[in-house]
Amino acid sequence: MTGKIWKCTICGYILPGETPPEECPQCAGSVREFIEVSEKKGLRYDREPFDVLLINGSSHRANNTSYLADLAEEVLREKGVSYRRYNLNEYTINHCWCCYSMRDNACRYPCRDQLDDMPAFHEMVIASKAIIVASPINWNNMSARLKDFLDRLNCIQNLYLLKTPGLTEGKIVGIAVSGHEDGATKTAMDIYLYFQQMGYILAPFGIAYRTHGAQFNTITDTEFLKSDPLVIQKVKGMTNNVVEMIRLDPETKLKGKLVPVCE
Amino acid sequence: MCRMCPSFVDCKEEIAFCMAEPGTSGCIKKEQGCLCPGCPVQAAENFRHVFYCTRGSEAGQSHDR
Numbered sequence: 532m533t534g535k536i537w538k539c540t541i542c543g544y545i546l547p548g549e550t551p552p553e554e555c556p557q558c559a560g561s562v563r564e565f566i567e568v569s570e571k572k573g574l575r576y577d578r579e580p581f582d583v584l585l586i587n588g589s590s591h592r593a594n595n596t597s598y599l600a601d602l603a604e605e606v607l608r609e610k611g612v613s614y615r616r617y618n619l620n621e622y623t624i625n626h627c628w629c630c631y632s633m634r635d636n637a638c639r640y641p642c643r644d645q646l647d648d649m650p651a652f653h654e655m656v657i658a659s660k661a662i663i664v665a666s667p668i669n670w671n672n673m674s675a676r677l678k679d680f681l682d683r684l685n686c687i688q689n690l691y692l693l694k695t696p697g698l699t700e701g702k703i704v705g706i707a708v709s710g711h712e713d714g715a716t717k718t719a720m721d722i723y724l725y726f727q728q729m730g731y732i733l734a735p736f737g738i739a740y741r742t743h744g745a746q747f748n749t750i751t752d753t754e755f756l757k758s759d760p761l762v763i764q765k766v767k768g769m770t771n772n773v774v775e776m777i778r779l780d781p782e783t784k785l786k787g788k789l790v791p792v793c794e
Numbered sequence: 795m796c797r798m799c800p801s802f803v804d805c806k807e808e809i810a811f812c813m814a815e816p817g818t819s820g821c822i823k824k825e826q827g828c829l830c831p832g833c834p835v836q837a838a839e840n841f842r843h844v845f846y847c848t849r850g851s852e853a854g855q856s857h858d859r
Contacts, residue, residue: 630832636837637832639831639837640842641830641831641836641842641843641844642831643831643832645827645828645830645831645844645845646827650844695840
């Protein structure tokens with residue numbers, strides 16, 4: 532016994548050992564999903580400026596959607612863009628309390644739920660110039676984990692309804708979707724609609740997706756994705772386009788000039 | 795709102811930590827929740843920070859940026 536403790540970031544299974552297991556006995560997650568357990572500290576934003584917030588919205592921190600995020604990271608590094616990547620399954624994000632459904636002005640920034648990691652994500656959404664969101668397709672939709680993240684952006688979007696200054700208009704969004712099934716464009720557009728309501732601009736050719744048919748199962752689809760040049764071309768292209776939009780600096784140029792139109 | 799907060803410890807000091815300088819409490823050390831986002835003062839003043847009792851006033855936290 533070395534004293535090391537390993538935790539599956541998908542299901543929370545914990546076990547001691549020198550190394551993590553090849554497969555989680557509880558949820559079948561791969562060895563890549565395990566992290567060594569250390570004292571849990573809430574996420575805090577250090578307030579250092581950066582350009583791109585890169586979100587892996589999958590339940591798996593190191594599988595197919597992660598590969599798309601890896602490709603985006605390659606471009607961001609090559610172009611010298613400052614970024615921060617977060618795999619959402621490593622963080623705690625509560626369901627939205629939907630305070631706005633009690634009264635309009637009950638939902639505003641900062642969020643009333645200060646009990647999880649989302650307040651730090653709120654700060655980083657506001658601080659960054661662009662966001663790139665990667666999601667798997669789960670039942671023709673984004674992951675539930677990502678939906679929780681996006682639902683929790685409500686406190687930022689609701690500022691517009693309260694006629695108070697917005698914090699996100701003119702920022703850029705790019706979207707990457709990976710899946711085994713139909714629904715890629717639906718998933719991407721569902722994600723985009725959140726950002727549209729917050730004044731984000733979808734980068735030109737700002738949606739990259741790749742799906743594959745039933746000829747690939749969950750064992751072989753990773754190999755398919757990693758050997759498919761189209762995946763690289765599309766995700767890297769989308770990321771390039773996000774970066775080029777950042778360089779135009781629409782956030783600064785449009786400040787105070789946009790009329791919020793949102794529900 | 796301060797007195798209803800799970801983080802609040804009553805040591806007879808002035809509340810409204812968001813407005814005061816430096817704002818931090820002398821006795822509240824542990825963040826166990828925050829009611830600042832729902833406080834009428836927060837909305838009225840359009841403040842953008844939280845946990846004033848442990849992190850400092852609105853002006854102080856804004857200055858940190």
